[in-house]
Amino acid sequence: MRLQGKVILITGAASGIGRSSAILFASEGAKVIVNDLSEEKGEETAAEIRAAGGEAVYMKADVTDPASVSPMVDEILKQFGHIDVLFNNAGISGVGALHEIEPDMWDRVVNVNIRGVYVPSKYVLPHMMERKSGSIINMSSCIAEIGLGKRAVYAATKGAVLSLTKSMQVDYAPYNIRVNALLPGTILTPFVEKYLRESYDNPEEAYEGLKKRQLSGDLGRPEDVAKAALFLASDESKFMMGSPLYIDGGVTSG
Numbered sequence: 416m417r418l419q420g421k422v423i424l425i426t427g428a429a430s431g432i433g434r435s436s437a438i439l440f441a442s443e444g445a446k447v448i449v450n451d452l453s454e455e456k457g458e459e460t461a462a463e464i465r466a467a468g469g470e471a472v473y474m475k476a477d478v479t480d481p482a483s484v485s486p487m488v489d490e491i492l493k494q495f496g497h498i499d500v501l502f503n504n505a506g507i508s509g510v511g512a513l514h515e516i517e518p519d520m521w522d523r524v525v526n527v528n529i530r531g532v533y534v535p536s537k538y539v540l541p542h543m544m545e546r547k548s549g550s551i552i553n554m555s556s557c558i559a560e561i562g563l564g565k566r567a568v569y570a571a572t573k574g575a576v577l578s579l580t581k582s583m584q585v586d587y588a589p590y591n592i593r594v595n596a597l598l599p600g601t602i603l604t605p606f607v608e609k610y611l612r613e614s615y616d617n618p619e620e621a622y623e624g625l626k627k628r629q630l631s632g633d634l635g636r637p638e639d640v641a642k643a644a645l646f647l648a649s650d651e652s653k654f655m656m657g658s659p660l661y662i663d664g665g666v667t668s669g
């Protein structure tokens with residue numbers, strides 16, 4: 416068991432990569448807090464883990480809202496006593512070249528994808544600092560490095576998450592807290608399915624086009640990213656600090 420007894424908070428864990436990570440982490444012995452805005456899907460994920468013999472609870476909170484995240488962190492500490500790992504996974508997309516993006520969409524994507532890393536970290540960090548132990552995993556994207564047409568605001572936020580990760584690492588290394596980033600390529604999740612449906616007249620053709628962009632010849636699956644997150648959550652990655660970890664089917668090399 417690679418995460419035996421570890422208490423792990425995953426944001427946006429009711430769907431896609433977060434959900435897959437919650438299931439994998441619990442199967443490796445972690446006590447998982449499934450956070451998400453979606454109560455129905457969050458409860459479903461936690462119940463599925465418990466039915467398989469794992470330990471998980473759903474906790475509702477909006478990652479952008481201190482008034483919602485702070486009591487959640489207090490509740491986790493009350494129920495579980497400590498937090499070993501924070502996986503800042505929640506994120507949303509925003510489609511459009513820069514001039515096509517309306518200000519409210521810009522603000523929404525920036526809010527969830529950047530503030531949504533800042534707020535949970537702000538409330539979990541003092542506790543990790545006191546214990547002098549912790550691992551934080553921030554969800555960036557390979558788009559932070561290579562960019563992508565019609566995804567200006569999304570790319571900007573994922574670049575910001577990468578630089579935030581490095582700055583956080585410098586500040587919290589003295590407290591034995593590791594902060595690393597995941598940079599997935601295109602992973603077939605509800606997030607990508609929605610993007611294909613909303614952005615293309617022929618989503619099937621667009622999917623085939625996306626596959627051709629990967630050196631791997633296909634998109635990744637949520638489990639592919641969950642396995643990398645497991646590595647960063649576990650002590651096996653103890654010498655990784657402020658590092659970007661690519662899980663991208665070769666797209667940044669192609």
Ligand code: NAD
Nearest residue numbers: 427430431432451452477478505506556599601602604606
């Ligand atoms: P997804 O849409 O399947 O899941 C995201 C979850 O986050 C949803 O359940 C949603 O309800 C939740 N969420 C959104 N806003 C929230 C908020 N304010 N508070 C709490 N929860 C909130 O998405 P996914 O594809 O699994 O993506 C997960 C993360 O991985 C995102 O940060 C995304 O940007 C990143 N990512 C995805 C891909 C990909 O190709 N799928 C690639 C690179 C990076």
